[in-house]
Each structure stands twice: as C-alpha cells, then as structure tokens.
Amino acid sequence: xxxxxGGKHLWLWLIISSGLCLNPILSQAATxxxxxxxxxxxxxxxxxxxxxxxxxxxxxxxxEQLEESADEAEERTDNLAVEVSQQSNQQAANTFNPGIGVIxxxxxxxxSPNNFDFNVPGFFPADxxxxxxSGLSLGxxxxxxxxxxxxxFYASTTLSFGDGAANVEEAYLxxxxxxxxxxxxxxRFFSSIGYLASRHTHTDDFAERPLAYEAFxxxxxxxAGVQVSWLAPTDIYWESxxxxxxxxxxxxxxxxxxxxxxxxxxxxxxDDINANQSWRFGLSHLNARVVDRTAIDGSLFSGDSDLTxxxxxxxxxxxxxxxxxNAKIQAEYLSRKxxxxxxxxxxxASPLNSQQSGYYVQGIYQFMPQxxxxxxxxxxxxxDLLAVFDNxxxxxxxLTPKRTSFMLDWxxxxxxxxxxxxxxxxxxxxxxxxxxLQYIAAFGAHGAHSF
Amino acid sequence: xxxxxxxxxxxxxxxxxxxxxxxxLFTCEPEWKSLADEIGGDQIHSFSATSGLQDPHHxxxxxxxxxxxxxxxxxxxxxxxxxxxxxxxxxRRAGNSQLQKGQKGYFMATRYVRILGKxxxxxxxxxxxxxxGNPHIQTNPKNILPVAKALAKRFIEIDPQNAxxxxxxxxxxxxxxxxxxxxxxxxxxxxxxxxxVVHHASWIYLEDYLKMQQLATxxxxxxxxxxxxxxxxxxxxxxxxxxxxxxxAAYQSGKPAQWLADKTQIPAVKLPFTVGGTxxxxxxxxxxxxxxxxxLETVKP
Numbered sequence: 001x002x003x004x005x006g007g008k009h010l011w012l013w014l015i016i017s018s019g020l021c022l023n024p025i026l027s028q029a030a031t032x033x034x035x036x037x038x039x040x041x042x043x044x045x046x047x048x049x050x051x052x053x054x055x056x057x058x059x060x061x062x063x064e065q066l067e068e069s070a071d072e073a074e075e076r077t078d079n080l081a082v083e084v085s086q087q088s089n090q091q092a093a094n095t096f097n098p099g100i101g102v103i104x105x106x107x108x109x110x111x112s113p114n115n116f117d118f119n120v121p122g123f124f125p126a127d128x129x130x131x132x133x134s135g136l137s138l139g140x141x142x143x144x145x146x147x148x149x150x151x152x153f154y155a156s157t158t159l160s161f162g163d164g165a166a167n168v169e170e171a172y173l174x175x176x177x178x179x180x181x182x183x184x185x186x187x188r189f190f191s192s193i194g195y196l197a198s199r200h201t202h203t204d205d206f207a208e209r210p211l212a213y214e215a216f217x218x219x220x221x222x223x224a225g226v227q228v229s230w231l232a233p234t235d236i237y238w239e240s241x242x243x244x245x246x247x248x249x250x251x252x253x254x255x256x257x258x259x260x261x262x263x264x265x266x267x268x269x270x271d272d273i274n275a276n277q278s279w280r281f282g283l284s285h286l287n288a289r290v291v292d293r294t295a296i297d298g299s300l301f302s303g304d305s306d307l308t309x310x311x312x313x314x315x316x317x318x319x320x321x322x323x324x325x326n327a328k329i330q331a332e333y334l335s336r337k338x339x340x341x342x343x344x345x346x347x348x349a350s351p352l353n354s355q356q357s358g359y360y361v362q363g364i365y366q367f368m369p370q371x372x373x374x375x376x377x378x379x380x381x382x383x384d385l386l387a388v389f390d391n392x393x394x395x396x397x398x399l400t401p402k403r404t405s406f407m408l409d410w411x412x413x414x415x416x417x418x419x420x421x422x423x424x425x426x427x428x429x430x431x432x433x434x435x436x437l438q439y440i441a442a443f444g445a446h447g448a449h450s451f
Numbered sequence: 452x453x454x455x456x457x458x459x460x461x462x463x464x465x466x467x468x469x470x471x472x473x474x475x476l477f478t479c480e481p482e483w484k485s486l487a488d489e490i491g492g493d494q495i496h497s498f499s500a501t502s503g504l505q506d507p508h509h510x511x512x513x514x515x516x517x518x519x520x521x522x523x524x525x526x527x528x529x530x531x532x533x534x535x536x537x538x539x540x541x542x543r544r545a546g547n548s549q550l551q552k553g554q555k556g557y558f559m560a561t562r563y564v565r566i567l568g569k570x571x572x573x574x575x576x577x578x579x580x581x582x583x584g585n586p587h588i589q590t591n592p593k594n595i596l597p598v599a600k601a602l603a604k605r606f607i608e609i610d611p612q613n614a615x616x617x618x619x620x621x622x623x624x625x626x627x628x629x630x631x632x633x634x635x636x637x638x639x640x641x642x643x644x645x646x647x648v649v650h651h652a653s654w655i656y657l658e659d660y661l662k663m664q665q666l667a668t669x670x671x672x673x674x675x676x677x678x679x680x681x682x683x684x685x686x687x688x689x690x691x692x693x694x695x696x697x698x699x700a701a702y703q704s705g706k707p708a709q710w711l712a713d714k715t716q717i718p719a720v721k722l723p724f725t726v727g728g729t730x731x732x733x734x735x736x737x738x739x740x741x742x743x744x745x746x747l748e749t750v751k752p
Contacts, residue, residue, distance in 0.1 A: 176551055177551060183546040233521060233522055234518060323506055370676060414509070449509070
C-alpha cells in the first residue's frame with residue numbers, strides 16, 4: 001500500500017535532482033557556445049527541451065498517481081462512514097415501536113331547510129347515515145397503530161373517535177409470508193368488496209359516502225372475521241378473495257349465527273393502459289343471513305340479503321406524474337335482493353321479496369398543484385312492492401332518491417386538506433341544500449398512497 | 452368447469468413467464484434498473500416502477516405494480532424513506548415472502564453509501580422531511596460503484612449458478628465506471644464550488660461531489676410547491692449574492708425556476724435527475740454525461 005508521505009519525498013527528490021543536473025548542462029553550453037555551429041546549439045536546446053519535457057511528464061504522472069491515492073483514501077473514509085452511519089441508523093431507529101398515525105377529520109355544515117330530516121324511502125335504514133347535524137362537528141378521526149409483528153405477520157389497529165364515542169374500526173393480523181400469492185387476514189377489518197368499501201372515509205374525495213353505499217352498507221362493511229385472498233402470478237393484476245364474518249354489522253344484524261352470518265366473494269383486475277392511464281375493475285358479492293334487523297321505527301327483517309357490486313376506477317396523470325395535473329373517474333353499481341320476513345311496527349309479518357339498486361359516478365380533476373374539483377352523482381332505485389308494504393319504510397313512495405355533490409379542495413401538502421362541498425340532496429320527501437367545510441389532517445406515520 | 456379453469460390458468464402461466472431470465476427483478480427507480488442491467492445482463496428480467504419523468508415520492512400502489520412485485524424474486528429500491536408512501540403497501544398487498552425485510556430479495560441502495568442530510572429536527576412543519584436522511588444518492592456518480600458491488604454480491608447469493616457471469620460483468624462495469632469517473636472529474640473542474648439554487652433539496656449528493664454551494668431551494672419546505680412569497684425572498688437574496696445557475700429536475704415544473712431566471716438573468720437548467728429524465732440520459736453513463744454537459748453549457752462564461 002502506498003502512503004501519501006512517500007509522494008512528498010519524491011517531490012523533493014525531483015526538485016533537487018533537476019536543479020543539480022541542469023546547472024552543469026547550462027554552464028557547459030555557455031562556455032562552448034562560440035566554438036560550435038548553430039545547428040549544434042539547436043540540437044542541444046532540443047535535448048534540453050526533451051529533458052524538461054520528460055521531467056514534466058514524470059511530474060504529471062506522479063501527480064495523477066497522488067490524486068488516485070487520494071481518491072482511494074477518500075473511498076476508504078467513505079466506506080468507513082457508511083459503516084458508521086449504518087450502525088447509528090440501527091441504534092437510532094427504535095424499530096420496536098409501531099408506526100403511529102393520527103387522522104383528524106372535522107367539519108362545519110350548514111343544511112337548509114333547518115329541520116331537514118334525512119331518510120331514504122323504500123330502503124331499510126342503516127345506522128348513522130345521512131349528512132349528520134348542522135354546525136361544527138368532529139368527524140371520524142382516527143388513531144392507527146401498525147407494524148410487522150414478526151417475519152410472518154403484519155398487524156394494524158385503527159381506533160376511531162367521533163363526537164363523544166370511540167370504537168375499534170379495525171384490528172387485524174395479516175400474513176406476509178405465505179407462498180403462491182396467498183394471504184390471510186383475521187380480526188376486525190373492512191371488507192375488500194367494491195372500491196370504497198375497504199377504504200377509510202378520510203381518503204374519500206367527498207365529505208360523505210354516496211347514497212348507494214349509505215343505503216346498502218351503512219357506509220361500509222366492517223366486522224370480525226377472516227379473509228383469504230389470492231393474487232394471480234400474472235402480468236395483469238388479478239386478485240380474488242373470500243371473507244367470512246360473524247355478521248354483526250348492517251346489512252346483517254346480531255351475531256347469533258355461530259359466528260358466520262356473512263360471507264363475501266370478490267375479484268379485482270387492473271392494469272396500466274400506458275404511462276398516463278391505469279384502471280381497476282371489480283365484481284363482488286356479499287351474502288348476509290339476517291336475523292331480526294331492527295329499524296328505528298320498530299320494523300324487523302329476517303332472511304337472506306344478497307348484494308352484488310361492480311366497481312370501476314380509471315386514473316390519469318401526464319407521464320404518470322400527478323403533481324401538477326391528474327384526473328380520475330370512478331363508478332360503482334350496487335344491486336341487492338332481500339328475501340325473508342318483514343315485520344312492521346304493529347307486529348304484522350309479511351313475506352318480502354325485494355329488488356333494489358343504486359349507483360354513483362364521480363369525476364375528480366386536479367387543475368393546478370394542490371387544487372382539485374370534483375362532481376358526483378348518486379342515485380337509488382327500489383322496485384315497487386306489494387300493497388301490503390304501503391306506508392311501511394319499504395314503500396318507495398314513487399321516488400328515486402338522488403344526490404348531486406360538487407367539491408373543491410386544497411391540499412397544502414400530502415398531509416393536510418381543506419374541502420368545500422355543496423350537495424343537493426333529493427333522497428327523501430324534502431330536498432335539502434348541504435354546504436360542508438371539511439378539514440382532514442394526517443400526522444405521525446407516513447400514510448400509504450393506495451390506488 | 453374444472454378443466455376450463457385449468458386451461459385458463461395454463462394460458463395465464465404462459466403469459467406470466469415469457470422470459471427465461473434467472474432473476475425477476477423489480478426496481479423502484481430507473482437508475483437501479485440501469486445498474487441491474489449492467490451487472491445482470493440477460494440473466495436479469497428487470498422492471499422499473501417509475502420513469503425519469505415521475506416524482507419517486509408521489510407514486511401510488513397501482514394494480515400493475517402489485518402484480519410486478521408479486522412475480523419478483525428481488526427488488527432494488529433507494530430506501531431512506533423515499534418510497535415510504537408506496538413500497539410498504541406494495542410489499543404488503545403482493546404478499547411476496549421473498550421480498551420481505553431481512554430476505555435476500557430485499558435490497559435498499561442507501562444501505563451501501565454514506566447518507567447526507569439527516570435532519571437535526573424531525574417535524575413536518577419542516578415539510579416532508581426524511582428522518583433517515585436525504586435519499587437522492589444517485590446524483591453523485593461516486594455512489595454508484597459501492598451499490599454495484601453490493602448488488603453483484605446479492606445476485607450471486609440469489610443465483611449462484613451464474614456467479615462468474617455477475618462477477619465478470621461487475622469487473623467490466625467497474626473498469627468502465629472508474630474510467631468515466633476520471634473523465635467526469637476533468638470535465639467538471641469548471642463546476643467546482645459553483646453557487647446554485649435548486650427546486651427541491653434533491654441535489655445534495657451532486658453538491659457534495661462538485662463542492663457546490665446551495666444558496667436556496669425554490670420549495671420553501673420540501674414537498675410543498677414553491678410559494679410566490681418565498682420566490683420573492685429568494686429574488687432579494689439573489690441580488691445580494693447571486694447564484695450561477697438554477698437547477699430543477701426533469702419531473703418538476705420548470706415554471707418557478709424560469710420565473711426566477713427571468714427576474715435575475717441567472718440561467719435555469721433542467722437536469723435529468725435519473726435515467727430517462729432527458730433524451731440523452733439513456734443509461735447511467737448517459738445520465739452523468741448529460742447532467743454535466745447541461746451544467747457546463749449553462750455556466751459557460
């Protein structure tokens with residue numbers, strides 16, 4: 001190994017030796033100049049030049065070698081620094097702590113008329129749907145803890161706290177090391193049916209879920225259960241799965257089914273069209289064995305509830321870079337058949353065979369960095385029933401409920417968003433204008449950019 | 452029915468495994484795809500999740516990416532939290548056991564180089580800061596070789612049958628890269644100690660390489676688009692202490708840089724940032740050739 005000091009000695013040697021050997025050459029040339037011809041003088045000069053040139057190139061070569069050894073030394077220190085920085089990484093990162101993420105989601109709402117009473121004629125109502133109350137309210141804010149448990153499992157817990165109440169939204173374990181694209185999830189979690197169903201509401205593009213989701217799923221289906229999914233080893237994305245739940249949430253009711261009141265089947269495919277566009281399409285089915293589902297007015301339903309969902313989403317961004325402009329179009333169609341026994345508040349029971357459907361279509365466009373606009377139309381349809389259901393909550397009263405929403409939002413960073421939304425709600429007997437000002441902020445662990 | 456499903460699966464399998472490469476590789480950024488191709492040659496079937504025109508911070512876990520991760524034997528990503536918004540989700544959604552942390556298929560390039568820019572204060576009021584340090588290591592050509600060596604070692608671990616191929620391709624690459632480093636060293640002498648303004652703090656490794664001085668960033672806080680107020684304050688600074696060049700990456704909007712350039716007469720330049728960022732940045736060699744060429748053309752006296 002060469003040391004930089006070795007280089008210094010050589011320098012000195014070169015300077016001294018060049019001085020020693022140049023002096024005699026020069027003095028010799030001076031004394032004998034007269035007696036020689038010009039040609040000889042020239043030749044000597046050339047020799048002199050050559051001698052200088054040789055020395056200069058030797059010096060240059062030496063300089064280059066020095067630079068190289070300096071580079072090598074730099075590389076060695078770099079390597080050491082890498083080791084040190086990796087060590088300090090390992091010491092500094094408190095790897096046993098889970099990722100902690102908090103979502104704050106609140107709103108101010110103005111509803112006209114003041115005494116607006118949200119209802120959807122023809123549909124057995126789920127709990128907690130509709131635009132909520134006027135004024136300020138804390139929406140669904142969340143605390144999420146997640147981490148890899150070990151080399152086989154990932155775990156996530158999400159607690160939600162609204163006005164005065166906290167509950168477990170999700171708490172599940174998920175396998176990460178099964179072979180052949182298989183995955184199993186168990187605990188309490190949101191179903192992967194449809195598109196919106198598995199997503200937390202703070203990631204939505206509008207302040208509330210579309211009418212069809214509110215009517216058929218009470219917003220989304222979350223329950224205790226187990227999910228098995230399989231991702232095909234194809235170039236195109238193709239995932240299929242099935243879920244079994246105890247059946248404790250709307251549209252099922254009560255967990256008196258030996259822990260298996262609901263099952264689902266779903267399949268999603270998706271791909272890129274080119275660098276600018278990508279899409280996903282899915283078909284899902286949810287079957288619930290309902291036992292004594294109860295409405296606020298005292299109506300009861302027991303029987304089979306079958307919900308089928310077709311979902312589609314398309315996203316666009318120039319060169320796949322969504323920072324300045326991007327757009328998406330999203331639509332879902334939901335269709336439900338319910339067959340069983342309906343008991344009205346007076347205790348009169350009648351066999352029910354109903355067919356209902358609904359859809360929503362929405363478009364979102366980011367017209368400049370940070371700013372987006374969006375439009376959504378959603379609509380429901382309940383088929384006419386026998387006269388025995390007249391004036392019950394399943395009577396559609398000749399209406400087709402619908403809601404149109406327009407929103408404008410601004411995101412300072414990917415962690416905060418303010419949204420202004422106007423909705424024209426024509427779901428029930430009275431129409432309403434709803435203005436919403438919403439904030440969503442995420443802090444703590446970095447959120448996931450899901451498609 | 453069963454036979455139909457079987458035949459469908461068979462056809463899908465044929466579509467899914469067309470290549471006979473030994474290692475199916477998923478790369479997060481194009482610079483690592485380019486490097487893997489140098490080391491792996493035909494034995495690698497590589498796919499890059501992003502292009503030079505995309506911001507590697509802001510990628511969604513698209514269905515096509517999940518499908519690619521599912522099929523991969525290995526991935527190469529930058530790490531240091533650059534892909535934190537999408538890579539963990541991809542790994543989880545794809546459920547590919549070979550690619551989980553601690554497995555042979557898990558490869559983060561920032562493990563093998565010296566990390567700069569670790570924040571003294573970690574608070575999002577400072578913007579989208581990376582607690583693990585600045586991840587944009589590919590802007591310094593000296594960072595490529597240590598990653599290449601680690602990569603070849605990993606290829607050999609995963610595919611020992613082709614060990615001699617990976618080793619000889621690495622040796623060949625190392626010779627060519629060292630020659631290129633020498634060339635770039637001479638080429639970039641006029642760029643040494645250059646005062647610069649950058650769009651986003653993504654050039655600190657280039658600044659370290661060329662001993663440049665970063666006078667300002669157009670983004671007030673990382674990840675938040677430049678505000679007019681901040682641009683005006685930079686403009687004032689530039690009158691007192693002017694920079695020689697304003698730099699932005701190919702995937703970033705050139706508008707703020709151009710605005711400042713028009714006001715100050717300091718030239719703005721678009722740099723490729725990674726392979727594919729510009730026409731000339733076709734591979735890693737082209738990336739630095741074009742980066743330095745563009746800088747030299749801009750700062751010409």
